Amino acid sequence: MITLYPGCLIERRYPGFEKSAISVMKNLDIEFSQINDFTCCPDPVWVRSYDAEIWLKMGSRNIAITEKEGNSLVTLCNGCFETLNTVNKILKNDEKKRTLVNQTFSEEGITVEGKIDVYHLLYFLYKEIGIDRIKEKVKTPLEGLKLAPHPGCHFSRPSEFAETDDPLNPQILDEMIKVLGAEVLEYQDKTECCGLPVFVSDREISLSIANNKLDKLLETDGVVVICPSCFMQFENAQILGKRENKIPVFYYFELLALAMGEKPENLGLNFHRVNVLDVLKNKERVP
Amino acid sequence: MKVSHEFRKEVMKFFEESKLNMCYQCGKCSSFCPVFWQHPEKFNPRKIIEMASIGIEDIIKKPDIWRCTTCYECVENCPQRVSFVELIYALRNLSIKKGFAPKEALDEFESIKKYGFIMTATDRIKKIRQSLGIDSEIEDKKEIIEKILAKTGGEK
Numbered sequence: 001m002i003t004l005y006p007g008c009l010i011e012r013r014y015p016g017f018e019k020s021a022i023s024v025m026k027n028l029d030i031e032f033s034q035i036n037d038f039t040c041c042p043d044p045v046w047v048r049s050y051d052a053e054i055w056l057k058m059g060s061r062n063i064a065i066t067e068k069e070g071n072s073l074v075t076l077c078n079g080c081f082e083t084l085n086t087v088n089k090i091l092k093n094d095e096k097k098r099t100l101v102n103q104t105f106s107e108e109g110i111t112v113e114g115k116i117d118v119y120h121l122l123y124f125l126y127k128e129i130g131i132d133r134i135k136e137k138v139k140t141p142l143e144g145l146k147l148a149p150h151p152g153c154h155f156s157r158p159s160e161f162a163e164t165d166d167p168l169n170p171q172i173l174d175e176m177i178k179v180l181g182a183e184v185l186e187y188q189d190k191t192e193c194c195g196l197p198v199f200v201s202d203r204e205i206s207l208s209i210a211n212n213k214l215d216k217l218l219e220t221d222g223v224v225v226i227c228p229s230c231f232m233q234f235e236n237a238q239i240l241g242k243r244e245n246k247i248p249v250f251y252y253f254e255l256l257a258l259a260m261g262e263k264p265e266n267l268g269l270n271f272h273r274v275n276v277l278d279v280l281k282n283k284e285r286v287p
Numbered sequence: 288m289k290v291s292h293e294f295r296k297e298v299m300k301f302f303e304e305s306k307l308n309m310c311y312q313c314g315k316c317s318s319f320c321p322v323f324w325q326h327p328e329k330f331n332p333r334k335i336i337e338m339a340s341i342g343i344e345d346i347i348k349k350p351d352i353w354r355c356t357t358c359y360e361c362v363e364n365c366p367q368r369v370s371f372v373e374l375i376y377a378l379r380n381l382s383i384k385k386g387f388a389p390k391e392a393l394d395e396f397e398s399i400k401k402y403g404f405i406m407t408a409t410d411r412i413k414k415i416r417q418s419l420g421i422d423s424e425i426e427d428k429k430e431i432i433e434k435i436l437a438k439t440g441g442e443k
Contacts, residue, residue, distance in 0.1 A: 157359035
């Protein structure tokens with residue numbers, strides 16, 4: 001049994017991503033619970049920048065709630081994964097910080113030890129469910145699609161905490177795209193950042209990083225992300241930059257849900273701001 | 288530029304001295320930094336570590352420290368495993384405490400104080416959630432954040 005943690009951006013801006021993840025989990029008979037008591041993970045960039053102690057405490061509260069359930073926590077976003085996984089490990093290994101957190105929550109009767117496992121759904125599927133079982137469930141393979149993986153920074157970095165994929169040469173997303181029946185585009189700087197974390201503080205830097213990456217992906221049918229922040233950045237950069245030949249941006253679990261036979265209208269694919277339906281229609285993936 | 292021993296001590300409250308002292312200024316952090324590649328005049332990790340470790344307080348008044356994407360390429364490639372990103376968080380925390388941070392750095396936290404999340408769920412999003420058949424009773428969690436703030440030195 002796992003507890004699903006959708007996170008702000010998915011719950012409140014990209015609900016289709018939550019639906020895709022739920023659709024995939026149901027298809028794989030993964031039992032999960034959803035808790036209404038969570039707050040923002042909180043954001044590893046701007047909350048930790050604001051006050052690292054508040055970041056630790058907010059994150060610890062989310063960990064404490066999950067610990068009480070006795071489940072593993074599964075996130076749908078690299079940022080949520082970074083915060084919740086790091087906080088969980090800090091609580092487990094740093095007695096001083098664990099005591100500070102438990103003092104803060106003592107009146108509410110909340111105690112936390114940092115003893116849960118925190119996963120990104122991609123890693124949970126890869127590690128705990130396994131490629132073979134996923135392959136069995138692929139009913140309508142996405143043959144003919146050439147896709148560029150963008151695993152994003154915080155899925156595997158910092159490796160000291162993430163402990164998932166190779167931080168400098170990640171391969172898990174590539175493998176998971178191949179399971180869909182699609183072709184993977186090898187390209188330079190796959191590990192490079194999308195640039196979103198500096199969008200509010202220096203838009204010029206942020207967009208130049210995103211565009212530098214997108215310029216390398218012109219020969220694809222789409223870029224595949226596993227994080228709603230990367231998704232937002234790649235859509236925004238193309239719309240703000242008035243890019244002529246726009247590159248579709250897919251959230252991995254949308255594609256997996258489609259390959260498992262889910263109908264596109266049930267996933268909210270029509271809410272993408274950079275059209276993805278045309279490329280899927282051309283490849284006869286949607287009617 | 289003034290060297291301040293006091294400032295150096297303040298940095299150390301957030302960031303262990305032993306970690307900072309591991310840096311021997313080889314510059315590999317900068318050579319792997321996607322911001323430095325494209326905007327070397329705006330952001331240079333090696334230089335930020337140098338200034339922080341000497342104790343030059345001006346560093347927390349500059350826009351540079353707000354230009355790190357926290358991608359951790361520098362940390363993964365550092366031969367001494369100095370966590371430049373942790374240093375950036377320490378410098379940003381200090382910059383905010385001392386009132387030098389740009390307004391944009393505070394905006395998101397204002398939303399978190401208001402909603403408990405980066406944003407609230409609009410009626411449009413609630414309708415979309417309903418149409419997709421997922422839970423549309425989405426609540427904000429302002430009071431939880433207020434409690435945590437009250438026990439962490441509160442309002443800043």
